Amino acid sequence: MNQIDSSLCACNSGLTPESCCQMDMAAAAAADVPATLHGDAEAAASALRSGDRERAEGLAIDVLESAPLHVPALRTLASVRLDQKRQNAAAVLLERIVGEEPTDYWAVSKLALLELGRQQHLKAEAHARQALRLAPTNPQSHNLMGVALTQTGKAAAGEYHHRKALELSGKRIPMVLSNLALNLKNQGRMQEARELYREAVAAEPMNRQSLLGWAQLEEADRNLDRAKELLDRVEEVSAPTPATRQTRAAIFGREGRADEALAILDAEEQRPLRPIELMERGRLLDRTGRYDEAWEAFLAGKRRAVEMGSQTYLREQARGLAEQLQQFFARERVDILPRAGVRSDVAQPIFILGFPRSGTTLLEQSLSVSPEITAGDELPVVHEIVATMPRLLASPHEYPGALAELWMGDKRDELDSLRDFYLQRARQRGLMGGEARLFTDKMPLNEVHLGLIGLIFPRAPLVHMIRHPLDIMVSAMSNFFTHGGFCGSQLETAAEHLVLSNTLVTHYRKVMDLNYQAVRYEDVVDDQEATMRRVFDFVGVAFDPRALSFEENVRYARTASYAQVTEKLYDRSRYRYRHYLKHLEPALPILEPLIEAWGYEV
Template sequence: MNMVPNDLCACGSRLRALRCCQLDARTLGPASASRHLLPLVDEAIACHTRGAFAEAERLCLEVLELAPGQGGALAVLFQIRKAQGARPAAEALVRRLVALDPNNIWATQELALLLFGKGDLAEGEVHARNAVRTAPTDPQSHNLLGMILTEANRPQVGEFHYRKALELLGQRQPILLANLAWNLKNQGRMAEARALYEESVALAPTILQTLLGWARMEETDRDFARADALLDDAEKVAPGHPSILLHRAIVRGRAKDYDAALALLDQLEGMNQSGGLGTNELLEKGRLLDKMGRFDEAFAAFDAGKRKNVELSGAVYMAEHAAQLAGRLKAYFTAQRLRIVPRAKPVESGPRPIFILGFPRSGTTMVEQTLSAHPKVSAGDELTLVHDIANLMPRMLNSPLAYPEALADLWMGDQSEGLDNLRDHYLQRVRQMGVVEPGKSRFTDKMPLNETHMGLIALMFPDAPLIHVLRHPLDIVLSVYSNHLTHGFYCANQLETIARHYLLVMDLVEHYRREMALKYLAVRYEDIVDDQETHVKRILTFADLPFDRKCLRFHENKRYARTASYAQVTEKLYDASRYRYRQYLKHLKPVIPLLEPAIARLGYRIDG
């Protein structure tokens, strides 16, 4: 076999491009056509089993040049490339395996795990769900879906799958217990999480990831001394491991020992001179430098972290998709049409939602912590339910159209109560997720960018308060840039795409406000910082809640906020986050012309 190097696929599989990523699946013959190659495949498998990886690779490449759909050779070459850390090649190979045989549970699980590892939770979930459908009694299928749902901010559903995996396994498996503990930590159920970590470590005291997860839980729960002790235990298991340094840096940062935290990150960078720091480490370094007043260095770290994220994940802003959705929403939600579109009936009994809307990093977490400190309010956190209903709507309304056009089926006699059904589905899911604590009558939903679907929310819950949190646009863009976020069609990796998506969403909000009646309140983050009591009273009055002084002490709220703001909202109200952009004006210069009209319209100005 004579390959020209320039013909090799860019993914790194070492197959020719025409036999790899440029392969036309329609040209593949039936499996029976490659039966004569099975002895070579068997030999490759045997070589791989005994550790003769180079020979196994040679045989697989030879087979796949002749029969690119040969499953056994694909599986062996996938395992070789995965072990080598050649992620693009491994992904390309396992994708082909799954495409050839969607019921191949092993390949489906491997693809889901690979996508989870690179942060593509949306597609990873698709394959993890298919793994559960294909093998509903396989614990690993449920474990994978639990992992993905937990990291996708749906921990209640993730918890179900972790517990199902434990039930199917029939034993207390240490890693599964640790996974469930992390899930419960993300729900703010710290005591339950701690008990599971204790059990997991008692069964297997030398699993590094378990000790690191437990240390992170204690840091989240503000027990920094316990977190340090657990990291000392981790050091005994894996002396000098880079992840231990990162976790120590996070703990030191939370304890406001910024110099020590930065020194640990510098030490971590020195250990990996070829690859440097990863995305999360670079962004953490930038935030530390920001707190130390070293703003130019901080922005350089943010810049490097975002470039590293694009390099590793390939995630770029889905500008066309975002614009198309916004255009279709504006075309559908018009005053003329809305005059004849029915509304759901008001919720007559049971808990009712309060929607906290706002762009990521606008202050929505602080407002939720304030409201959930009230004795009548439970925190729902980032509920994906409105987005889920938008996706489910065509099926639920038996419509051939997509959302939002599927709402036209509400004019059909058999769908005249369709919005009531959508509303009830939302409330049923809230009950199933255990969002509402006993004795409470209201709950919050603060999913970032829910304002994109403000029209749908108002149709389902015409009486629900819509509290829209505003913040200086330059502060929002800067804060999104300094954090690792996936909301907003992956807009967060560049300043310009953050600004463009912000403008797109704000334009959509203004459209909804012009075209339909809304129970809407805009509240500025800066106003709450300036005069907390006045504006908290205003919010509570708008939400039909009596004033309670506990809401002024939101930092004493013991619930864990599952957002990048989890550390800030455990502290008293302070003004360090107001107008941070002033320290970064030269770095934000490219987006200022884009944002100036919105800044003026919202009553802000740009101060040097």
């Protein structure tokens, strides 16, 4: 086993801490760089170009130990680390280059690609935007932007950039076609995506990325035999990979072949499983009744994700925002705030509220069987408004303080502008066409901003899906999500944020008149028809009996629970926490008040 040199920086760059993550930035920036170092840096770059990576690495490190901000040497060492797939080290070095030279397109674009690979999608989007600013006519910039936007839930905008990449290149590039196909799949446009995969594979029959993407589309679209055929083709092209194994295991899991799926994931014990594989393994163990092993797999997946750079809970930011919201949305303030007008010329939102994995997808799948309701999935628009509110309202304050502008005589109608901003974003996502007069927005934890939603859409139905808090915790631990300030990285922080968000809901309901209805997940399971009739009645749409067979709704639910909502209603997830009660003990003191407030018991 290779020993880690404790004298070197923990980021694994190969530099000493004083020349890397612990450097004195001011001193490094002010230091004179001897002319000889420039020659050494050029020699390092030349060695890299000639393929002598070891010499390039050594020369670059020598330069950076003396001049830690020497950009050409940073570029060489970053290139070596990228080749070695030492992602954390490469990210540190690339960020240092971008800090020194924000217009370095190579570094910015590489950083965007790296963050996409590490599942750091928000960071990737920020770097992709900068790459596009620097090179707006470069097809690669648009393709990169398309991938980043697709991964952050802005699929309609992402589609534009993929199509722009094809237009600028003047060619049907298979890689871009595959990326566009994934984008359309995420929009639920399965047949269009399928045709693009077919075109990409016809152009490059041995391209495993296109074949694997196509197989994953067929799995999502319930064509499991076709998905397996395509996976076989992928493994004819190259040896089985973690991605192909995980996809095949997911297919076997959907077919009820949990033991075979586990055998696939466990086939190479010497290779550490990736976070997504560990979580899949845990879910399969859960299905076979091996609950202690399942929990260990869930914990291992969370730990591995953090080791690979995933963010942990942003506790102080979450608490700080909650405190500001409670202070601003006081009764005496809310009473004198205006409300946006209600438009009747375009479709209007139904907000499906709830913690991730609380049953919101089940509810959306049931409602969207009606031709009057379009499924919008997780729309990030409320969060966009929150982030850009100072600019939108020309306020010197951040949200929620920026809402104080609404007390000004010349800003009384600005909520109409925020409303129209939201509706325009919905239109861009294709939610305004056809006969539907309503669309759903089930972005998890929108309830944190329930006060803002109540100002912009005062009559919008607010359907809050609640579920036994301990069941929510089991689901939170068995899946990855970034909502709620990355609270899902640990059991205790997921519990903490669930309580925090519900405290805000309780507060908003005390100080505002909201068109709000809570729906219990357990009631949907126990008495599906009566519960769904109440929900349809609440949103003002005639009950559609097809809601009772929501699994026949052919739309692709673009969330982690896409597979579950293609099954008939089942009760195996109701009170699932009982299998994990001893593992959930750390969360019990946090959740007990909420369990009681929601009318549950342990």
